[in-house]
Amino acid sequence: MATETARTAPGEDEGLPPHVSEHLTTDDRIGLLRHLLLMRGIEERAMVLYRQGKVPGSFYDGFGQEAVSVGAAWAMGPRDRLCILHRDLGAHLVRGVPPARVFAQYMGRAGGVTGGRDGNVHFGDRKAGCVGMVSMLPDMMLVATGMAMAFKLRGEERCAITWFGDGSTSRGDFHEAMNWAGVQRLPVVFVLENNQYAYSTPLDKQFAVDPVHRAEAYGFTGTSVDGNDVEAMFEAVRVARERAISGGGPTLLEAVTMRMHGHAAHDDMKYVPAEQIEQWRRRDPVDGQVRRLEALGVDTGRVRQEVAAEIDAAVEEALAMPMPDPATATHGVFADEPALLEDGRAPWSGF
Ligand SMILES: Cc1ncc(C[n+]2csc(CCOP(=O)(O)OP(=O)(O)O)c2C)c(N)n1
Ligand SMILES: [Mg+2]
Numbered sequence: 001m002a003t004e005t006a007r008t009a010p011g012e013d014e015g016l017p018p019h020v021s022e023h024l025t026t027d028d029r030i031g032l033l034r035h036l037l038l039m040r041g042i043e044e045r046a047m048v049l050y051r052q053g054k055v056p057g058s059f060y061d062g063f064g065q066e067a068v069s070v071g072a073a074w075a076m077g078p079r080d081r082l083c084i085l086h087r088d089l090g091a092h093l094v095r096g097v098p099p100a101r102v103f104a105q106y107m108g109r110a111g112g113v114t115g116g117r118d119g120n121v122h123f124g125d126r127k128a129g130c131v132g133m134v135s136m137l138p139d140m141m142l143v144a145t146g147m148a149m150a151f152k153l154r155g156e157e158r159c160a161i162t163w164f165g166d167g168s169t170s171r172g173d174f175h176e177a178m179n180w181a182g183v184q185r186l187p188v189v190f191v192l193e194n195n196q197y198a199y200s201t202p203l204d205k206q207f208a209v210d211p212v213h214r215a216e217a218y219g220f221t222g223t224s225v226d227g228n229d230v231e232a233m234f235e236a237v238r239v240a241r242e243r244a245i246s247g248g249g250p251t252l253l254e255a256v257t258m259r260m261h262g263h264a265a266h267d268d269m270k271y272v273p274a275e276q277i278e279q280w281r282r283r284d285p286v287d288g289q290v291r292r293l294e295a296l297g298v299d300t301g302r303v304r305q306e307v308a309a310e311i312d313a314a315v316e317e318a319l320a321m322p323m324p325d326p327a328t329a330t331h332g333v334f335a336d337e338p339a340l341l342e343d344g345r346a347p348w349s350g351f
Pocket of ligand 1: 087135136137138164165166167168169193195197198199259263
């Protein structure tokens with residue numbers, strides 16, 4: 001069931017261009033692959049832990065969409081602030097959250113980012129400059145807009161970024177955030193993760209006009225980018241961030257990708273045509289970056305091995321962590337003292 005509004009990424013049949021950014025060293029490009037592999041490997045392992053009953057609730061992943069969070073986060077500076085959503089584990093990892101802490105979060109252990117207080121994907125490590133995920137969609141857009149407002153008022157060269165899905169574009173909060181960011185020309189990057197579905201709702205039931213065009217109506221730039229190309233994602237966000245910190249205002253970036261798994265672990269996604277999945281499988285973001293680096297002579301097998309070993313060790317570490325002490329359940333629910341966000345890791349060689 002190909003829909004009229006179904007969006008395919010540019011260059012679908014041509015494979016990835018060998019080089020889309022002048023601003024990435026070979027080490028950066030390997031670092032990008034490393035984080036794509038980390039995200040994929042962690043989520044695959046977490047799904048196994050879920051099936052073993054070790055991850056409470058349900059489990060959500062970003063299989064096939066890893067480039068959207070990894071590429072975008074790679075362009076963010078240490079003092080920038082991130083509002084990360086449920087399919088964007090790569091951004092937490094780029095920012096420096098250790099894999100063991102992520103596994104502990106999924107399993108509700110004391111050593112997880114929320115110490116077992118919130119569901120598995122609802123977290124944000126304030127020590128890495130990330131806001132804890134607000135589940136009501138897309139309220140993270142308003143949080144990012146508010147932080148950008150603060151940066152502007154203080155005259156700071158900083159940028160906020162947030163991710164949200166195609167489903168979020170039908171909510172009023174999307175328009176409020178876009179409008180205020182446009183009126184105030186705020187330093188914020190809105191990454192619309194267009195993965196073709198919002199739960200079982202396809203794009204042609206979500207909007208009549210692709211929402212990337214709405215940016216113009218709010219007075220700023222809207223651009224589409226291949227969300228399965230990690231280097232294209234990096235470059236698009238790098239440009240948007242430059243615009244933001246130099247006073248050029250916000251950007252709406254539509255990352256065109258595909259949700260390759262069901263909405264969550266319980267969803268067999270029978271409503272998605274098999275050929276649509278097959279078509280996107282050929283454009284897998286990990287495979288694409290592997291091919292690119294192999295053309296440069298990089299030993300990607302070694303990167304894979306290192307990442308696999310890191311994940312094995314992280315699972316062991318997390319499994320050895322205790323469950324939280326029930327007596328602490330109400331601790332940290334309200335802020336007695338203001339706890340400021342701290343700067344995060346910014347591994348791009350350009351910083
Ligand atoms: C206001 C609101 N309504 C419903 C939900 C439940 N919900 C969580 S994710 C989701 C689907 C969102 O689809 P989309 O925005 O396309 O993001 P995707 O899951 O595809 O990444 C829904 C309905 C929610 N979190 N917030
Ligand atoms: Mg979606």
